[in-house]
Amino acid sequence: MERTKVLLVGVGGFGAGYVRELLEGAAGQRAQVVGVVDPYAKQSPAYPLLERAGTPIHETVEAFYAQGEAELAVIATPIQFHEHQACFCLRAGSHVLLEKPMAATVEQAKAILAARDASGRKLAVGFQWCYDRTMLRLKADVAAGLYGAPLDLKAMALWPRDRAYYRRGLGWAGKRLDASGAPIYDNVVSNATAHYLFNMLWLPGADFWGQGLENLRALCYRANEIETFDTVVMEGRNEAGARLWYAASHAAGRDYNQNPVFEYRFEEACLRFGALGETGERLTAWKGDRLVKDYGPSSLNDLTKLGVVLDHVAGRGPLPCPGEAALKHVEAMEALRLACPEAPFFPPERVEEADGFKRVEGLGAKLVELYRQEAFPESL
Ligand SMILES: NC(=O)c1ccc[n+]([C@@H]2O[C@H](COP(=O)([O-])OP(=O)(O)OC[C@H]3O[C@@H](n4cnc5c(N)ncnc54)[C@H](O)[C@@H]3O)[C@@H](O)[C@H]2O)c1
CATH class of the missing domain: 3.40.50.720 (NAD(P)-binding Rossmann-like Domain)
Structure with missing residues (x-):
């Protein structure tokens, strides 16, 4: 060959x-x-x-x-x-x-x-995540209408990131513009945890193009010495009217190293990935307390995408993550910049640093509680 x-x-x-x-x-x-x-x-x-x-x-x-x-x-x-x-x-x-x-x-x-x-x-x-076989099986069931219409989707990822992360490479992380004035707008949800907001935009639709985010409101903060933000709580609605709630932070502390977790409530079932405080990575569908379908483990981080794209360009198989879908994430990031033109720093008395990691006192517990309640706070 x-x-x-x-x-x-x-x-x-x-x-x-x-x-x-x-x-x-x-x-x-x-x-x-x-x-x-x-x-x-x-x-x-x-x-x-x-x-x-x-x-x-x-x-x-x-x-x-x-x-x-x-x-x-x-x-x-x-x-x-x-x-x-x-x-x-x-x-x-x-x-x-x-x-x-x-x-x-x-x-x-x-x-x-x-x-x-x-x-x-x-x-x-x-x-x-779009190229993962387990995720694609779930996507097919959603697209076939097995779970009805989406109602409420929430997701969260709390990943500690240290000073070395922000200083890596050309030093572009956390910057708005580079030295030549080219836009970067790197932040916690445009980059490291982008996958989990993106999944909420991509999964509910009938096709691979996803649904855009509307009526956004957001709170953005920074603990690190960056130009953008390392912590966000945001909510809005997708084009079908379902509510989307998302939180992410790089500054909740290493004791709140919460792998992405989601709960997507549809008319007929609740779709889950992982659970608070756990590192489990199974995709499951629930009716009340009853597990109705276990899709199995879903890989967050492999290069399956390379094989899928090689197949697609050779004329075999679909393209699960086209530019039209990714554009919706970029549009959400632009809306987020309008909602949070200048993210405030957390009060210095709440920020402590150890081994290059900034940690904001009380932030992890607060985000976990907000996730449980799907609440939008006045402040963080
Ligand atoms: N899919 C994922 O899970 C995932 C994970 C990490 C990063 N990324 C994405 O990958 C991209 C790179 O991120 P990173 O964390 O690897 O960044 P990085 O700064 O660690 O590495 C970037 C690489 O690009 C090179 N580079 C810099 N300027 C270049 C130029 N003008 N032309 C060619 N190469 C150049 C650098 O030398 C370096 O090798 C970003 O878009 C990031 O969001 C994706």
Whole structure:
């Protein structure tokens, strides 16, 4: 079988996983890395693999396409580069798998969609939960109307992140703009916990395009020395009128390291992922206290998406995370910026720091209680 030619754009951080999957994992049987674009590739933990494979490394997408071609470009770079790189790769004739968030602004995301349409190539976005087989089984049941209409959806993720997280790479985390003025707007729900807000937008619809968030209100705060925010409680309605409630924080403390948890109440059942205080990762459907369907464990964090996208560009199988769905997350982020133009710092007397982690006194307990009650507070 002819292997698909893949260009990897951004190979440190999350991109290192793609290098391993393609050079050491099963994906290497079906795809061949024909080049890398990353000006700092040597700093990647996966660099020894690239060196051993003799993969050509370039500093820009322009330099790669001046001498080579790729059927698929996988882009895992900081957010400020997504629009330019995705548009360039599409126009150069590659399909694109673009890491989430799709872009920093709605205007950029729409420019990527326009480049896709003009090129006739495919665009997939890397919200990996959409590609997970267990999640797709649940999505199919929801789309078939098995659970009726969605009524109330809530989700929460409390992941401690330390100073090193905010300082990694080019130092783009938690920034609004980069030094050249390019928008980034990186925050707790545009980036690290984006998957769990996105899932609420994507799961209820009948197709893979998802439903946008409307009537948003939000509280945003920061404990870390960042320009955006590391803590959010937000609620709104989706296009079908269901209520969405979401909370996330990087500053609730390491004793509140709550993996994502959700409860989506539909007319006929309540869909659950995990439970408060647990790390269980099963997707289940309940009627009252009765378990009506156990979908099984659902992986939050693997690279199944790469195989699904390789299949799709080869004309086999659907594309569960198209740009139209990811645009709805970018639109929600833009609405969030309007709702929270300037996030206040938590009062310094509530913030303590240990081993580089900022922790806000009482925040974890408060968020857990709010999640239980699905309540929107006056303040955090
Ligand atoms: N799907 C997921 O679960 C997941 C997880 C983590 C990160 N991500 C996404 O991946 C992207 C990168 O995040 P990260 O945490 O790996 O960032 P990072 O800063 O740790 O790594 C970014 C990589 O891009 C490279 N890079 C910087 N400028 C570049 C340029 N102009 N051209 C090419 N490469 C360049 C850097 O050298 C580095 O190797 C973001 O969009 C992020 O949201 C997705």
